[in-house]
Amino acid sequence: MSASTHLRIAVESMDVEARPKEAPRALPVIASFDDVYRDELAFVWRSARRLGVREAALDDVVQEVFVVVHRRLETFEGRSSLRTWLFGITLRIVRDHLRAVRRRGTAGDDEPDALGTTDPSPCDLAERSEAVRILHAILDELDDEKREVFVMAELEELPVPEIAGVLAINLNTAYARLRLARQAFEQALARHRARDVWRIR
Amino acid sequence: MSLGPDARALLDAARGGDDPTDADAARLRAKLAVCLGAAAAAGATATFSAKTAAATKAVVETGARGAAAGATGSTAGLAGAKVVLALALAGAASSAVLATSHDRKPTANAPPTANANANATANANTNTNANANANPNPNPNAPATAPAPVRPPSRPGSTLADELSLLSSARAHLAAQDGRAALADVDAHASRFPRGVLAEERDALRVHALCRAGRAADARAAASAFVARRPGSPQASAVLRACATGDD
Numbered sequence: 337m338s339a340s341t342h343l344r345i346a347v348e349s350m351d352v353e354a355r356p357k358e359a360p361r362a363l364p365v366i367a368s369f370d371d372v373y374r375d376e377l378a379f380v381w382r383s384a385r386r387l388g389v390r391e392a393a394l395d396d397v398v399q400e401v402f403v404v405v406h407r408r409l410e411t412f413e414g415r416s417s418l419r420t421w422l423f424g425i426t427l428r429i430v431r432d433h434l435r436a437v438r439r440r441g442t443a444g445d446d447e448p449d450a451l452g453t454t455d456p457s458p459c460d461l462a463e464r465s466e467a468v469r470i471l472h473a474i475l476d477e478l479d480d481e482k483r484e485v486f487v488m489a490e491l492e493e494l495p496v497p498e499i500a501g502v503l504a505i506n507l508n509t510a511y512a513r514l515r516l517a518r519q520a521f522e523q524a525l526a527r528h529r530a531r532d533v534w535r536i537r
Numbered sequence: 538m539s540l541g542p543d544a545r546a547l548l549d550a551a552r553g554g555d556d557p558t559d560a561d562a563a564r565l566r567a568k569l570a571v572c573l574g575a576a577a578a579a580g581a582t583a584t585f586s587a588k589t590a591a592a593t594k595a596v597v598e599t600g601a602r603g604a605a606a607g608a609t610g611s612t613a614g615l616a617g618a619k620v621v622l623a624l625a626l627a628g629a630a631s632s633a634v635l636a637t638s639h640d641r642k643p644t645a646n647a648p649p650t651a652n653a654n655a656n657a658t659a660n661a662n663t664n665t666n667a668n669a670n671a672n673p674n675p676n677p678n679a680p681a682t683a684p685a686p687v688r689p690p691s692r693p694g695s696t697l698a699d700e701l702s703l704l705s706s707a708r709a710h711l712a713a714q715d716g717r718a719a720l721a722d723v724d725a726h727a728s729r730f731p732r733g734v735l736a737e738e739r740d741a742l743r744v745h746a747l748c749r750a751g752r753a754a755d756a757r758a759a760a761s762a763f764v765a766r767r768p769g770s771p772q773a774s775a776v777l778r779a780c781a782t783g784d785d
Contacts, residue, residue: 373566373569377557377562377565378556378557378562380564381555381556381557381561382555382556382557385555386555395561395564395565395568396560398565399565399568399569399572402565402569402572402573403569403572404574406593440628467547467551467554468554468555470547470551471547471548471551471554473546490540490548491548491552502574515538518538518539518540518544519538520546521540521544522538522540522541525543525544526549529543
């Protein structure tokens with residue numbers, strides 16, 4: 337928690353205590369940065385990965401997300417769930433990242449970062465379930481719009497109205513996009529099964 | 538339409554598979570701690586003073602500007618995060634920030650916290666392209682180097698804070714032109730945390746410390762070893778230039 341957050345909570349608490357009892361005010365619940373980091377690292381991490389960030393770049397992207405979270409946490413007003421808010425930040429940073437990667441003309445796996453130590457070790461790869469690899473392969477086949485809505489709705493199970501808010505699209509568009517994303521996912525899955533690579537059952 | 542049973546089965550099987558490992562979480566937390574000031578990410582909130590908060594804020598805001606530049610310019614979109622890290626590791630300001638967050642006294646030569654904000658701001662205005670010390674990929678496989686001065690054993694659960702404390706101390710010594718003392722901290726880190734989360738930062742610091750200590754030949758050998766071991770490190774070029782830029 338930043339010092340200023342501490343300060344703000346302290347000041348607001350004092351305000352409430354000084355205020356006459358007949359006019360109570362609901363305090364906004366301001367989570368501390370430490371709490372958000374501890375509770376939501378996994379959410380941000382896997383969301384960034386599923387939105388298309390390669391292993392080698394995940395550290396940088398997730399770090400950037402939390403730098404922004406640290407800076408903006410006090411402005412979170414609770415109009416959406418914390419996760420939706422976090423996803424919005426993650427989404428913007430991932431989009432910037434993917435744009436930069438594509439501008440450099442690589443898919444991300446071949447960029448210099450891939451030489452770094454965040455590559456999965458052979459042990460990691462052996463432990464990683466085939467289902468995860470198939471999931472990534474299928475998500476890679478979706479275009480960005482479908483991928484984003486699919487990850488939010490089907491993997492993180494965020495409410496569609498909140499998804500529409502994150503994406504700044506209207507509710508009907510969000511539902512339509514989700515429908516198309518599901519279709520595309522099913523079709524990609526069928527192709528994988530046809531190639532007999534789906535052996536998770 | 539909703540998803541069919543096969544797709545559901547795949548999602549269920551894969552749902553938890555992308556979560557970070559404990560090692561991922563520890564590595565990220567270390568980077569964030571360096572980035573934001575140790576108190577913000579390492580859980581030590583009690584000692585986060587207003588002055589250090591201001592200094593940290595300057596560093597963080599620099600990162601935001603760097604990120605904006607990265608998103609619109611020719612550099613990678615993640616430049617911002619790396620700039621923050623570079624500033625945090627390179628700046629005397631951040632040494633003060635980190636030093637205030639730990640119970641180990643860094644050094645007598647650590648710059649006073651009162652200067653931290655000004656230093657951070659100066660860095661923010663001049664070093665937005667800095668990547669000399671940016672380090673997204675600490676290498677856990679760094680070999681141990683010995684011998685090292687005796688240090689008290691780390692307390693359980695304080696490993697990361699101790700790592701940060703040692704390297705912050707080394708930074709402060711470097712800023713104070715005391716290469717030998719910096720080298721002692723680096724050696725202590727290598728001895729206690731041979732595979733530490735911040736091993737890559739440690740090994741880069743060693744090169745700079747050797748330069749500063751007047752051991753140019755050793756510095757060049759260490760720089761070559763660093764680059765050979767970590768060819769993709771963003772610190773590689775700075776390490777290779779360390780002694781050529783007047784550090785020795």
